[in-house]
Amino acid sequence: MTFATCDICDAHEDQLATGALAVLPPLFKAFGRNLRFSGPAYTLKIFEDNTLVRTALEQPGNGQVLVIDGGASLRCALVGGNLGVLGVKNGWAGIVVNGCIRDSVEINACAIGVRALATHPQKSNKKGAGEVQLRVMIAGVAIGPGNWIYADEDGILVAQGKLA
Numbered sequence: 001m002t003f004a005t006c007d008i009c010d011a012h013e014d015q016l017a018t019g020a021l022a023v024l025p026p027l028f029k030a031f032g033r034n035l036r037f038s039g040p041a042y043t044l045k046i047f048e049d050n051t052l053v054r055t056a057l058e059q060p061g062n063g064q065v066l067v068i069d070g071g072a073s074l075r076c077a078l079v080g081g082n083l084g085v086l087g088v089k090n091g092w093a094g095i096v097v098n099g100c101i102r103d104s105v106e107i108n109a110c111a112i113g114v115r116a117l118a119t120h121p122q123k124s125n126k127k128g129a130g131e132v133q134l135r136v137m138i139a140g141v142a143i144g145p146g147n148w149i150y151a152d153e154d155g156i157l158v159a160q161g162k163l164a
Contacts, residue, residue, distance in 0.1 A: 003036070003038065003150060003152070004152060004154070005023075005150055005151070005152045005154045005155050005156070005157050006154050008021070008150055008157055008159075008163060009021070009023070009157070011163075012159075012163060015159070015160075020159065020160045021157060021158070021159045021160075021163075022141045022142075022157070022158045023141075023155055023156070023157055023158075024096075024138060024139055024141050024155065024156040024157075024158065025139045025140070025141075026155060027117055027139055028096070028115035028116060028117060028156060029115065029116060029117070029118065030113070030114070030115060030153070031101060031104055031107045031108055031114040031115070031116060032084065032094070032095075032107055032108060032110050032111075032112045032113050032114040033108065033109070033110060033111050033112070033113075034093075034094065034111060034112055034113035035113060035152060035153050036113065036151065036152040036153070037065065037093045037094035037112070037113035037149075037151050038065070038093060038094075038148065038149060038150045038151065039063045039064045039065045039093035039094065039148070039149060040063075040064050040065070040145075040146050040147070040148055040149075040162075041064070041065055041067045041143055041144070041145060041146060041147045041148070041149050041158075042056060042061075042064045042065070042066050042067065042133065042145065043067045043068075043069070043132070043133055043134060043135070043136050043143060043144065043145050044056060044066065044067070044068045044069065044130060044131070044132055044136075045069045045130055045131045045134060045136050046068065046069070046070055046071075046078065046129065046130035046131075047070065047071045047073060047129070047130070048070070048071075048073050048075060048076050048078075048124050048125050049124055049125040049126065049127050049128070049129045049130060050077075050078045050079065050083070050123075050124040050125075050126070051126050051127065051128040051129075051130070052128070052130045052132060053066070053068060053078055053079060053083060054083060054086070056132070057083055057086040057087045057090060057092060058086060058090065059090065060090055060091055061087065061090050061091040061092030061093065062091055063091060063092075063093045064092060064093060065092070065093050065094045065095070065096060065149040065151075066087070066092055066094070066095045066096070067095075067096045067136065067138070067143050067149065068095065068096065068097045068098060068099065069098045069136035069137070069138055069143075070097060070098050070099025070100075071098070071099065072098050072099060072117060072139075073099050073100070074099070074100060074117065074118060074120065075120070075122070076100065076120055076122045076123060076124045076125075077099075077100045077101050077102035077103075077119070077120045077121070077122060077123060077124060078097055078099045078100060078101065078124055079095055079097055079101045079102075079107070079114065079116070080101065080102045080103040080106070080107075080123065081102075081103030081105075081106025081107055081110075082103075082106075084103070084106060084107040084110040084112055084114065085106075085110060087110070087112050088110050088111050088112045092112060093112075093113065094112060094113035094114065094115070094149070094151060095112065095113070095114045095115070096114075096115045096116075096138075096149060096151070096156060097114070097115065097116040097117070098117065098136075098138045098139070099116065099117060100116055100117060100118050100119060100120035101114060101116040101119055101120075102119060102120055102121055102122070102123065104119045113151055115151055115156060133145040141158055142158075143158050146161075147159060147160055147161075148160075148161060148162050148163065150163070
């Protein structure tokens, strides 16, 4: 990957001004071996239940970024080491979790980019509740299915489409 989020912001100031390009607040910690990743968003809205995360990561990712709106819960983890491995195996570019992950050592060994609010040792519920491929709000930023996610060491951007 040759992009830099700083350069994207500089080159697209007009889109930042109109909201067509947004910056997620700097709340997310970086995990996984890939510090830089980008791709179209595949969105989930869940709360303390990661059943739909596994279902999504079992599908071919085709370079998508799984964006999980976990309601910013800090009470359990939504992604662990096994799901990180599954994401790599099935071709996902990255995972953004508005919530926690666990097994951070295992995730850090995976060739995938992961952003999350924190780590938490407790696993989530498994009831299958949640919604797939809808517009979610994360830290005040709207992210819809197919929006482009650009993440690197400086931050996470959300664009309405792929940027040149």
